[in-house]
Amino acid sequence: MSVDFRDTITIAAPASVAGDIMKAVQEWPSWTASVSSAVRSSAGPLTVGETVVVTQPKLRPATWTVTKVDTGGFEWTSDSAPGIRNVGGHWATDNGDGTCTAELTLSFAGPLARIVTLLYSSLIRRYIRMEAEGLRKAAETAAQTS
Template identity: 40%
Template sequence: MHFETSVDIDAPPETVWNLLKDVERWPDMTASMDRVEILDRPFALGSRARVHQPKLPATVWTVTAFDENGTFTWESRSTGVTTTGAHEITPTPDGGCTVRLTLDQKGPLAPLFALLAGRLTRRYVTMEAEGLKAKAEPAG
């Protein structure tokens, strides 16, 4: 399964990056997260975080790529499925940015997981993008 969503955010990329990498505060931005615990500090390449989401088992994610102020990718593994989530910020000429979130699932059980939880997973990624936008943009 591959899912991708993008959102334009009227806030400086640094502001958005600071919100994005503060994964423990994600539950403040979206109802798709109950709790996030960083297991290895600081949050950077190689760090792990345990993510608790409604209707899904808690999952440990490991940061596999990290480019300060630009992108991070993390990965979780469970029996038969490897899930990779990427978070990318691209500055725009007007001083804002575009955030692209992607989620890929591979492995022998990925088609079954996509069938059982694909719609929920896509909804959660969309909620996360919208929540980041709402949190980052100044009230106006």
């Protein structure tokens, strides 16, 4: 059984623009206050198997392993906390009118998932919303300047 969090937002930019911003994980601290640092194990385009150490305010650093990547975004997993497995999704889909819908997801599974999400659900929701709003602003700015 998993506990799932999800946020969607409409962005006035193509999915490829939002996807590129999401995949440049090392740049996240510049557009969302929910991430203090993101240190990649590789350079160049984000790739399956790559690890990223993400530090967020009020949380321990977590190591994420990229499991899927395409033009519209990526997915990664983390086993950084004992008794919990996380899956995070960051995807953008074109709406056919020059806009896209970004969907940010975070799932918690494992024996401690229910307890941790009870304690941190407010923070989790706040951080996902911060990421969605920051992504919207960054993608819309990038689309206007290109």
